Amino acid sequence: MSSIIPSPPWLYSAATGVAAHVTLFRHGEWDGSAPNILISYLVVFTILNVKNLAELVTGVKDQSAFQLLSCHFVGLYGSIIVYRVFFHRLRKFPGPLAAAVTALYASFLPAKRLNKFEEVGKLHRKYGDYMRLGPRELSIADPRAVPFIYGPASKTTKGPFYDGGEPYISVHTTRNKLEHARRRKAWDRAFSFRSLRDYEHRVSRYSAQLLSAIAENVSRPIDMARWFNYYSFDVMGDLTFGKSFEMLVTGKDAYMLETLHKDMQSMGPFLHAMWILPLFKKIPILNKSYLTYCKWLNAQVDIRTKNEPEKPDVFTQLSREFQAGAKTEKDRLHFHGDVNVAVIAGSDTTASTLTNLFYELASSPEFTRMLQSEIDSVKEKTYQELSQMKLLNAAIEETLRLHPAIPSGMQRVTPKKGVQIDDTYIPGECLVQMPLYSLFRDERCFAQPNQFIPQRWTDRQDLIKDASVYIPFGLGPFSCAGKQLALMEIRRVTVDLLSRYDVSFAKGQTHEAFYQGQQDVFTLVCGKLQLLFTERVSD
Structure with a gap:
């Protein structure tokens, strides 16, 4: 039975991933911060790779930085997916399940050629005027x-x-x-x-x-x-x-x-x-x-x-x-x-x-x-x-x-x-x-x-x-000058x-x-x- 239960460091690392999502990434816009986020994780990974530091932090021998960060990301992305699918404020709008999970769905929608406007039109005919096209994005054809x-x-x-x-x-x-x-x-x-x-x-x-x-x-x-x-x-x-x-x-x-x-x-x-x-x-x-x-x-x-x-x-x-x-x-x-x-x-x-x-x-x-x-x-x-x-x-x-x-x-x-x-x-x-x-x-x-x-x-x-x-030239204050x-x-x-x-x-x-x-x-x-x-x- 003990072999089935993850050791505490694995649980703690996963918990930090959930916490990062709930307290940070669920709020505000993070697109522009992507380079800083990547650098931060690389720094953490490097520090934990210092000899014996991972053991000092976790109290467990042979606990690698890769294992810790992998578990952290499992917790992070697991929390993100569960929230986006079941608890997000757009959850009631119809649309492809993959679109609710990741913004990359819309990015790869025109797989053969860059004809997204045609593919989105097909999706609207299937899902209606209000369609969820991304985790926090609606496409509106009303x-x-x-x-x-x-x-x-x-x-x-x-x-x-x-x-x-x-x-x-x-x-x-x-x-x-x-x-x-x-x-x-x-x-x-x-x-x-x-x-x-x-x-x-x-x-x-x-x-x-x-x-x-x-x-x-x-x-x-x-x-x-x-x-x-x-x-x-x-x-x-x-x-x-x-x-x-x-x-x-x-x-x-x-x-x-x-x-x-x-x-x-x-x-x-x-x-x-x-x-x-x-x-x-x-x-x-x-x-x-x-x-x-x-x-x-x-x-x-x-x-x-x-x-x-x-x-x-x-x-x-x-x-x-x-x-x-x-x-x-x-x-x-x-x-x-x-x-x-x-x-x-x-x-x-x-x-x-x-x-x-x-x-x-x-x-x-x-x-x-x-x-x-x-x-x-x-x-x-x-x-x-x-x-x-x-x-x-x-x-x-x-x-x-x-x-x-x-x-x-x-x-x-x-x-x-x-x-x-x-x-x-x-x-x-x-x-x-x-x-x-x-x-x-x-x-x-x-x-x-x-x-x-x-x-x-x-x-x-x-x-x-x-x-x-x-409105081919837009409308309102942001219209084409x-x-x-x-x-x-x-x-x-x-x-x-x-x-x-x-x-x-x-x-x-x-x-x-x-x-x-x-x-x-x-x-x-x-x-x-x-x-x-x-x-x-x-x-």
Whole structure:
């Protein structure tokens, strides 16, 4: 019988694991502390490995540090699992059992490819509008919940996902609402109507460069997903760093684009387990790419600071905010974070939207001809004129509905008192996220939800049942500051291309291949889109 009962040191070690969970890890957010936690355990393991120390601590001979820590972790993770499954405040919400146990479930949900938004949609069809997708995370597909989670009066705040940029905290990753409101002012100035008018000729310059690249490939297959990335990144490189990345000229990926997409593919699966990212940044060798990128970013900011252009740009407005402050090391990191997100957020989402727009235009030749007629009827194709084109705007709106730039939605944390959505109560301090891909294709909100019908935004508004869920640029204080610039870029290049060319799929390009190439890495990244551009024949 005595051989069955564990010796007291084993029990004590397991008890310390339970105690660590109950008194520490059950409370607050620990994602950012992952490196310190790992170091602490390594220190304890090292100390206990000192000769005879384990015996001195436990009073038992041959008690190894490995055995002690193993028992500690059994107690720790046993307590975590039992609490999450049977006692957690989200235990009553349906969902996969594995999701209740670990956040890694959502990370490995798209096992074959990064298509989490599709997999989450399937799960919602099985479990309903409110589904537990993580130990303290709910995925919500209830259209009624939008104003409570994302609206201007919402009491939710940004979740730990937004800490992933530390120490570079941009306005996008700022979780404090007051701090966000203060820093947002510089962004609003950077994208004011006056600023946009100043940017118009620079956007047109890169649209012309894209047209030159297409002119060299008329009637030949061209991967427009790649070239739209070149276009959007060259625009934002100019408006932020004061110089283009020259991708439209060289036809080759610049360092930033190559690094960004490589890192997004490697880290994309772990957006629900954010404790992995701080570890990645701290572990030698693994963090080489990250450290190299940080040095590159700092160098670009320093170069741009010394070369102020004649006309203000996005960098100018962000720099003024920094220069007017105390200019502490923290301020400098925040400034660099803003510059970084200006290029990335202003490029990646625009590129994916353009790619998806031209996928839909190539799929809908009849509508495309109608759009070309509207384009032909506009004499002065200025920013203001393009913004008033009904069919063009409808095509963009419908593209963003079918292919939202942030398909899985934005992570939020509920306030301590929780959130009541009609008859559903969501407990406090829980992570919530609304999958925009599912919402925008919900039959309760849109008739024929999976069909590309731009006219639903013009003269077929009977196809819109609930427009309140349509928030492709976000809603409330955290909405996208660069929305109008993105629309300017999209309108400009779409009009320039369709004025000159007809568009169709290249041989071998299928709808299935295009959808399979899409990746959800917070923003939507498109795979190849092989198109043919042929000269339009005048009537």
